[in-house]
Amino acid sequence: MISTLYIEKEVLEAERVLEIRQRFDHLETIECDFYGEIFNRKAQNFRLQKKNPALILAKKHKGFVLPAPESYGIGGKNNYYFSHMMNCIYDCRYCFLQGMYRSANYVVFINYESFSDEIRKVAQQHAGEPVYFFSGYDCDSLALEPVTKFIDFIFPVFEEMPDAFLELRTKSTQIRGLLDRSVLDNCIVAFSLSPDNIVKSLEAKTASLEKRIEALQKLQNKGWKIGLRFDPLIYCDSYQEDYASLFNKVFSVLDVETIHSVSLGGFRMPEKFFKNMVKLYPDEKLFASTLEENDGMVSYAKELEQEMLEYCENELLKYLPREKYFPCF
Amino acid sequence: MINIVCALHCEAKPIVDFYKLSALPNCIFPIYSNEQINVVVSGIGKVDTAAAMTYLFVKTLEQKNNAWLNYGISGHKSAELGAWFNVNKITEDSTGLNWYPSRFQNLDCLTASLETVDNPISQYESEKLYDMEASAFMATALKFSSIELVQLMKIVSDNEENHLDQINKKHVQLLLLDNISPLISIVNVLKEQKNEFDNIYDVDELYGEILKKWHFTQYQQKEVQRLIQRWKLLCNKEHIDQLEKCQDAKWVITWFKGQLADAKVAF
Numbered sequence: 001m002i003s004t005l006y007i008e009k010e011v012l013e014a015e016r017v018l019e020i021r022q023r024f025d026h027l028e029t030i031e032c033d034f035y036g037e038i039f040n041r042k043a044q045n046f047r048l049q050k051k052n053p054a055l056i057l058a059k060k061h062k063g064f065v066l067p068a069p070e071s072y073g074i075g076g077k078n079n080y081y082f083s084h085m086m087n088c089i090y091d092c093r094y095c096f097l098q099g100m101y102r103s104a105n106y107v108v109f110i111n112y113e114s115f116s117d118e119i120r121k122v123a124q125q126h127a128g129e130p131v132y133f134f135s136g137y138d139c140d141s142l143a144l145e146p147v148t149k150f151i152d153f154i155f156p157v158f159e160e161m162p163d164a165f166l167e168l169r170t171k172s173t174q175i176r177g178l179l180d181r182s183v184l185d186n187c188i189v190a191f192s193l194s195p196d197n198i199v200k201s202l203e204a205k206t207a208s209l210e211k212r213i214e215a216l217q218k219l220q221n222k223g224w225k226i227g228l229r230f231d232p233l234i235y236c237d238s239y240q241e242d243y244a245s246l247f248n249k250v251f252s253v254l255d256v257e258t259i260h261s262v263s264l265g266g267f268r269m270p271e272k273f274f275k276n277m278v279k280l281y282p283d284e285k286l287f288a289s290t291l292e293e294n295d296g297m298v299s300y301a302k303e304l305e306q307e308m309l310e311y312c313e314n315e316l317l318k319y320l321p322r323e324k325y326f327p328c329f
Numbered sequence: 330m331i332n333i334v335c336a337l338h339c340e341a342k343p344i345v346d347f348y349k350l351s352a353l354p355n356c357i358f359p360i361y362s363n364e365q366i367n368v369v370v371s372g373i374g375k376v377d378t379a380a381a382m383t384y385l386f387v388k389t390l391e392q393k394n395n396a397w398l399n400y401g402i403s404g405h406k407s408a409e410l411g412a413w414f415n416v417n418k419i420t421e422d423s424t425g426l427n428w429y430p431s432r433f434q435n436l437d438c439l440t441a442s443l444e445t446v447d448n449p450i451s452q453y454e455s456e457k458l459y460d461m462e463a464s465a466f467m468a469t470a471l472k473f474s475s476i477e478l479v480q481l482m483k484i485v486s487d488n489e490e491n492h493l494d495q496i497n498k499k500h501v502q503l504l505l506l507d508n509i510s511p512l513i514s515i516v517n518v519l520k521e522q523k524n525e526f527d528n529i530y531d532v533d534e535l536y537g538e539i540l541k542k543w544h545f546t547q548y549q550q551k552e553v554q555r556l557i558q559r560w561k562l563l564c565n566k567e568h569i570d571q572l573e574k575c576q577d578a579k580w581v582i583t584w585f586k587g588q589l590a591d592a593k594v595a596f
Contacts, residue, residue, distance in 0.1 A: 004417075004432045028432060028440055030417050038429050043471040048526065052434065201596035236594045278555070283529065288559035289594050 001089065002106070004054040005029040006038055016110045017057050020147060024055070032056070039086070039103045047280045049104035050091055055147075060084075060109035064118035068134055074188070074227065074261040074326050076165065078131040080122055083138035084109050084150045090140055090171060091204035093286055094232055097138065099273025106139075108148050116157045123164040136169030136190075143172040152177060155184055162186055169229065171206040173215040183223040188260045190227030191216055193250060195242035198234050202286060209246070213253055220258055228254075230316070231265030231328060233308050235289060235300055243312050251319040262320055264312055265328035266305050267291075274298040330395040331519050332385055333368040334378065336462050339498040340401045341370050343505040344512065358384050365520070375445065375465035382469045394526060396478040396519040397470040400512055402486035402501055403443065403460040406453035410491055411504050413511040414458055416481035418442035421464035428467040431477045433518050438511050443483065449493055458483050478522055482515050533557055545578040553578070556585035563592035 005027045011017050012031065021029065032038060035058035068079035086107040087097060098104070109115075123131050135141045135154075145151050151168065158166045167188045178189065191212050194202070199209045207215070220226050228250065236242065269277070271293050278287050292301050299305055309329055316325060335341040341361065344350070345368055350361035358381040359370040367389060371381030382397075389395070408414070415438040419428045422444050432440075442457045445464035453459060463481055470479045484504055487493040505512075536557050539545075545553060568588070575581045 003434055006429070028417065030429065030442070032418075032429065033427060037427050041471075041476070043475050045475045045477050045526075047529070048475070048477040048522070049431075052432070054432065197596045234596070236596045238595065282555075282558045283562065285562045285594065285596070288562040288592075290592075 001053075002027065002055045003052040006032050006035070006054055006056040006105075008035055008056075008058045009033055011057060011059050011110055014110055016112070020055075020057060020108075020110075023147060034058075035107050039101070039105060039107055042102065044102050045280070046098050046101065046104045046276075050098075053087070053089075054105045056105055056107045057110055058107055059111045060114060064115050065122050065133070068132075071328050072134070074132065074167065074263065076130045076132040078126045078129060079134065080132065081134040081137045082115055082119065083135075084112060084115055085139040085144065085148065088139045089143045090206045092171075092206065093202040093204070093281065093284055094234065094267060096269055096273050098280060099269065099276040106144070108144075112150060112153045116154060119154075119157060119164070120161070123161050126163075128163070130163050130165060132165045132167065134167045134169065136167070140170050140172050141168035142170040142174045145172075145174050145177060155181075155187070158184060158186055167227065171203065171212065173207040173211050175215050175219060178224060179218060179222055185225070188225045188227045189216075189219050190229050190261075192229045192231060193246065194230070194234065195239075195246045197236070197238075197242060202234065209249070213250060216250075217253055220254060225260040226254070226258075227260050228262045229265075230312065231263060232267035233264065233312055234267060234286065235304060235308060239308060240311055244315050247312075247315050247319060256320050256324075259320065259324060261326055262316060262324055263326045263328050264309065264316065266299055266309060268297050268299045271296050271298050330389065330392065331366045331516055331523065332382075332389070332395050332397045333366060333516075334371055334382055334385075334397065334399045334462075334466055335368060336371055336373045336378070336401050337498075337501065338370055339501040340505065341368050342502060343509050344368055344400075347509060347513070353388070356384075356388070360385060360388065366516070371462070374461050375447075378462040378465040379469045382466065382473070386473050394474050394478060394530070396480075396523045397466070397474055398480050398482065398515060398519060399463060399466040399470075400482040400515075401460065401462070401484070402496070402504070403458040403483035404450065404453055404487045404493060405441070405458050405485045406456050406489055408439075408441075408458075408485045408488060410485055410488065411507055412439060412485045413508065414439050414441040414443075414483050414485070415511075415515065416441065416443045416458065416463065416483060419463045419467050419481070420444050422446045426464065428464065428471075430467070430480055433480075433522075436514060436518060438482075438514070441483075443481070451492070453489055458485070475526075478519065478526065480515055480519060482512055533561075535561075539572075539581060543575065543578045543581055549578050549582060553582055553585065556582065556589065559592075560585050560588055563594060564588045 005024050035056045065080050065082045068081045073079045165186045167190050169190050171192050196209050291298050345361045348366050350363050353360040361368045369381045369385040371378045417440045486496050536554050
């Protein structure tokens with residue numbers, strides 16, 4: 001999976017780096033001055049790199065915790081996100097990362113303490129109010145946990161702040177760590193879910209829909225708050241049957257009573273990212289569909305998007321109460 | 330196409346002979362060529378390297394995203410003479426800038442970092458390769474191609490025990506002839522990588538035919554290229570003969586748009 005290890009000079013001797021290096025001692029290891037020398041350079045092809053990505057261990061210097069986009073939320077008004085890692089081990093064709101980043105290499109920022117300090121600071125700024133921190137914006141929250149052990153590190157921080165909520169967004173079934181420990185009440189494990197045909201066609205390297213539902217069930221049985229994220233909605237001619245079947249599958253297994261939140265979102269992408277993605281994948285059917293640009297964002301044609309969202313919303317609300325539903329559009 | 334850049338004739342000769350390349354006439358920088366490989370002999374130093382590469386790029390009709398390989402002799406503090414290295418990092422001594430070529434798992438070769446210096450050195454400060462071209466090679470290659478298609482191989486010609494002064498043409502040729510297989514391996518790896526690239530990004534045949542038949546503006550060319558890609562993915566190809574009735578570029582574009590309006594999307 002990982003082809004090469006690059007390590008910033010500054011963090012060569014950091015304990016966390018030495019632990020990760022031990023795990024990958026069979027890999028070629030190259031010292032670099034700054035991760036951007038590799039990650040941000042021009043003249044690289046995300047698609048080709050995705051076949052043999054490298055892992056870059058680096059130190060982040062700023063922007064540890066950022067305000068979440070306006071439409072993003074699961075009931076709170078104070079919403080933030082953070083990314084201890086850039087790029088995802090999965091290869092979902094609709095993902096904005098392939099349009100945003102020049103490189104497909106993974107970057108792990110090993111100064112976790114800087115993230116936790118900032119999370120505490122932001123939580124303190126909203127003392128007395130719930131504040132939500134979303135993980136999994138630039139990567140999958142759980143997929144590389146056996147290597148990074150970031151969740152393991154950050155949980156105690158949230159244990160001491162019951163009003164600070166952590167969402168772990170994932171498509172991974174790396175839930176052993178969660179099943180083996182006591183439940184964190186202010187943590188929501190949120191799975192991204194798509195119909196089976198979409199998972200197989202567009203979500204390369206991810207756990208199957210069945211495996212994800214199984215993981216959700218195990219988490220729910222253990223007492224974890226779980227979230228369902230039907231996002232982005234992907235159009236195909238059979239979308240209505242596909243999504244109806246998906247909801248049926250999911251809600252026939254999971255206990256709606258103890259689901260924390262369910263969200264629905266459309267396929268939306270900044271135009272610049274979309275253009276990059278089309279250049280990389282000119283042979284991708286998803287990008288060949290009826291997509292249009294409005295105000296710098298690419299999405300399905302307005303009428304089609306509206307139709308899909310309305311249909312899926314109506315179907316969803318057959319299974320769950322409105323107070324658990326959070327549309328992201 | 331693989332474009333190979335060497336500083337010296339004696340470096341180029343073994344590859345020219347192995348691949349049976351022919352000299353192109355009347356070239357400012359010597360170029361040897363067959364259908365798949367070009368070799369340009371640049372001369373020593375960064376300026377000549379950049380100039381030779383640009384010359385080759387223009388001579389090959391400015392084809393972007395070809396594979397580029399720099400190989401040649403280099404110094405190393407302690408490595409054995411004749412040892413081949415695939416370069417994993419280049420540092421330019423004068424600026425401190427770094428480049429990091431892509432790594433290939435299936436290359437059975439030692440790897441090392443390299444420092445590009447402006448003058449021949451007599452003291453090897455650390456355990457890395459030393460040359461006078463690599464940084465310019467990288468900087469220039471990345472103007473014309475993607476980093477996944479760019480590689481460097483160096484053979485050690487001098488070290489602390491065997492000084493640079495002892496190198497001559499014959500010595501270099503012997504070093505290379507003694508073990509050319511790492512070079513052939515990297516050329517094969519680059520060929521594979523280039524093939525993969527071309528399979529994705531090569532200009533569509535239909536697009537080429539359409540451009541020959543009707544006149545398109547620059548904007549229309551981009552538009553119809555994308556319409557053809559989408560049409561091939563989503564539409565029934567049976568009605569392609571209807572294109573024959575089109576009288577101009579606008580008509581062709583309208584035809585494809587019409588086909589796409591009825592497209593089915595299934596995953």
